[in-house]
Each structure stands twice: as C-alpha cells, then as structure tokens.
Amino acid sequence: METKKNIYRRPLFSILAITSLFALFSCQEFVELDPPNYLISGETLFTDKGTVEAAILGIYGKLRTNVLLTGSSEGLSNLMGNYADEMDFYGDLNLADEDFFKNNLLATNQTVESVWNGSYNLIYSANAIIEGMEDSLYFSPEEAAQFSGEAKFLRALIHFYLYNLYGEVPYVKTTNYIENKTVKRDSKETVYSNLIADLIDAKNSLPDLDPSDEHVRADALTATALLARVYLYNEQWQAAEEMASLVIANTTWETDLESVFLKESPTTILQLMPEFDGMNTLEAQTFIFETAPPPVRALTFNLMDGFEEGDLRKSIWTQGVSDGTQTFYYPFKYQHQAGESSNSEYSILFRLAEQFLIRAEARTKLGDMAGAQADLNIIRTRAGLPAIQPMGNDAMIQAILKERRFEFFTEHGHRFFDLKRTNNLDNILGSLKPSWKSTDKLFPLPERELKVNPNLEPQNPGY
Numbered sequence: 001m002e003t004k005k006n007i008y009r010r011p012l013f014s015i016l017a018i019t020s021l022f023a024l025f026s027c028q029e030f031v032e033l034d035p036p037n038y039l040i041s042g043e044t045l046f047t048d049k050g051t052v053e054a055a056i057l058g059i060y061g062k063l064r065t066n067v068l069l070t071g072s073s074e075g076l077s078n079l080m081g082n083y084a085d086e087m088d089f090y091g092d093l094n095l096a097d098e099d100f101f102k103n104n105l106l107a108t109n110q111t112v113e114s115v116w117n118g119s120y121n122l123i124y125s126a127n128a129i130i131e132g133m134e135d136s137l138y139f140s141p142e143e144a145a146q147f148s149g150e151a152k153f154l155r156a157l158i159h160f161y162l163y164n165l166y167g168e169v170p171y172v173k174t175t176n177y178i179e180n181k182t183v184k185r186d187s188k189e190t191v192y193s194n195l196i197a198d199l200i201d202a203k204n205s206l207p208d209l210d211p212s213d214e215h216v217r218a219d220a221l222t223a224t225a226l227l228a229r230v231y232l233y234n235e236q237w238q239a240a241e242e243m244a245s246l247v248i249a250n251t252t253w254e255t256d257l258e259s260v261f262l263k264e265s266p267t268t269i270l271q272l273m274p275e276f277d278g279m280n281t282l283e284a285q286t287f288i289f290e291t292a293p294p295p296v297r298a299l300t301f302n303l304m305d306g307f308e309e310g311d312l313r314k315s316i317w318t319q320g321v322s323d324g325t326q327t328f329y330y331p332f333k334y335q336h337q338a339g340e341s342s343n344s345e346y347s348i349l350f351r352l353a354e355q356f357l358i359r360a361e362a363r364t365k366l367g368d369m370a371g372a373q374a375d376l377n378i379i380r381t382r383a384g385l386p387a388i389q390p391m392g393n394d395a396m397i398q399a400i401l402k403e404r405r406f407e408f409f410t411e412h413g414h415r416f417f418d419l420k421r422t423n424n425l426d427n428i429l430g431s432l433k434p435s436w437k438s439t440d441k442l443f444p445l446p447e448r449e450l451k452v453n454p455n456l457e458p459q460n461p462g463y
Helices: 015-025 049-065 076-083 096-101 110-133 141-166 188-205 220-233 237-249 282-287 301-306 312-317 352-366 369-382 393-407 414-421 425-432 447-452
Strands: 087-089 268-272 297-299 318-322 327-331 347-351
Touching (some): 076 087, 076 414, 087 096, 110 447, 220 237, 220 352, 282 327, 297 327, 312 318, 312 393, 369 393, 393 414
Antiparallel strands (some): 087 297, 268 347
C-alpha cells in the first residue's frame, strides 16, 4: 500500500495487520513502540465490523492468556495471592511466585516489567479502536459508539489495575508514539477522573446486555459494575451505592454455591471464554495439585483457619491433599483441568456477589446500617452462615471486609487491594510476612522504562 497517496484519513488496518501488531506487542516495550510503516502517525482505519471485532477479541484473548487477568501463574490471581496472605510458596527457586511470596520485588523483575508492558500494549490496542471510530465513514454513529465504548471499558479496566499496582501511572489515551514516549505519571485524581469518564461513556454506549448471553463481552451492566468498584475505591459512597444497586436490580442471584463458577451462572457479569472449544480454565491448571507437599503453591493455613465453622465456601471452593500428616489446600472454584472433556467453566472477572458487598460497604459509610446488614446477610446465607445481627459502623466494615476475604480469595488480587485501600496492609501482612515493608504497597516501576523515559521518575519509594 502506498500510504502517502492514500486519500483516506487513515490507512487500512487489516486482520492480518492486527495479528502482526499483537505479535509485535509481545516483544517490544510500551515506550519503545513505533507504529507499523503502513500507519500515518499511529492512526488506524477500520473499514468493516469483522476487523474491529478481531481487534477487540484480541484484547480479551490477551487478558485471558497472557496479561494481568490471566488465570495462569503470571496473572494477578496467583501473583497477588502470593504477595498477600492467600498463598504459600513451596516450589523451586527462580519461579515468579517466589519473589512475590517473599515481597522481594526489584525494578528489574521480569514479571513486574511484563505486567506493565503487556498492559500498556493492550491500552495501545484499545486506543487504536477508539481513534478508528472517530468520524468514521464506515460505521453508523451507533455502531461506532458501541465499539468505542467497549474499547473505553477495556482501557479503563487495565488502567484501574495499573494504578492500584504501581501508584501514579500515565493514563494513555492516544496511539501517537511520539507522545507516548514522553508520557508522565498522572495523579490519583487524574487517573480516577479518566476512569470514571471512560466508564460512563461505555455505560451509555454499550447494549444493556451482551447479545451472546454468555457474558464474554462487556455491556452496559459490566461498565456499571466496574464503575461501582471505582467509586468504592475512590470513596464516593453515594455513587458506589447507586451503581451497585443498578447491577443488582438487573442480575439474578444464584443461591447454589456449587453453580457460581459454571459458565451459565446467572450471577456472572463478565467472563473470559477459554481459547479453544473443550479447553478449561487456566485457573484450574494453575491451582489444582494432586500430591503433598504441594509442588508449587497452596492456600495459607491462616486463610483456611479463618473460615467460620460451617462456611460452605471452605468445603465447596477448596480441596485438600494430605501427605499422611498434614493437609494442604488449593482453590477449587474452577474444578476442570486441561484434558478433561468438560467445558463448563469460563474465567470470571466480575460477579454479582461483589456488588452486594460494594453496596453494603457504601451503605455503611452512608449510615444505612439496616441496608448494609441485609446485603451482607445475602452473602452469608448462601455460604450457610447465620445472619449477622445489628452492629456499629466500625464493626460492620470489619464484617464486610472479612466476608470479602472468604468470598474472593485468589480472585484477581481482591484481598491485597482491600487491605491496601483500607490502610490495613502493614497491620495484617506486617505480622504474617517476615519480609513485608510498608513500601511494598506499590510495585516498582520497571527499570528499563525509567531509563527510556525519565519523565516517569521518580521511582516508587523503597526501590
């Protein structure tokens, strides 16, 4: 293609080009990305729905298999389970788990760098879609808004995790590689303002429900669920309560614990489909073990001992293996491993239980203690536990955080983020983990990124 003679605003971005660009992303750093030679100023033209769909599905695919929310050992469910107090490490030296388990991360850590680069490469892809929909001649305004809205949801989702892992980070909203090479870190206020703006746009642009009815693509309800979480983390209690209520009103509750992680569960808001038909979740491959002591990782005895007597989540969502003397436990939320014929589970990113606990916490902060108690008891009743009785504000918050611990263990870092946002990291991890330091609340910025772009300085404290 002779790009300079092209009369269109942006050159054609074919499915082959998308595939090539994703391959490029896997081996280059975010700040070093140069646009392919067929692009003008990093701009992209999408001319048909199939091309846009391929680009969007590519982002979901990377999240599932390689980046940030993957169920593999490189994903946050495993890494942050080790980093906090959910997982014990039993494996060989030099596995990524060890540095996270010992809270011994360095700015040169390959996993820290991989999380950063992989995330920003996916943000680049989302930005290409958003820019490709601007003033497009190939899509109706409604189609362009929907594609752009889904890309904005994905952009917000990834930035949310980056901020909560690394602290102040650039909120990147362009594919202009010249601008991206010199980005600076944005304040919390700027990051959260951008998160909220992106998610409101997504909420207003996306269909009410995923047309596939499998919850594998973001819809307005998904954007609302993430918006509720963002408002909670930003201590905007009224907005968090309102968004969570919207999700609760439009999602069906599942009372059977054994059905929560099945792909047809009505409580699922967003999930990632396995890469191939008949393939099962990466979470099951990562966590399930059959010999004791565990070959790599297991749930901590502290976590297992913390379950209330009679909590069905312990008996249904964990499984034990004994060496004859000691029993070691693993997460059993996803039960089917590779090679099994069943394809009944997808990797869940958002589910309804979180919205009840978001609303319970927000209601407590707003003084609606009866409402908070009712929401918390919905979760406890399903777990086979007795209802809590009326209590004061501080006690209610502690009860909610305890419930979150046993509801969301080994799910995408919920435990670590809860301890962090409530200023309990030092209190809890400081007493459990010999190497824990207050500065471990943030990952280090990758050393190579700082060398390439000094605007990202200063490095986070402690590194």
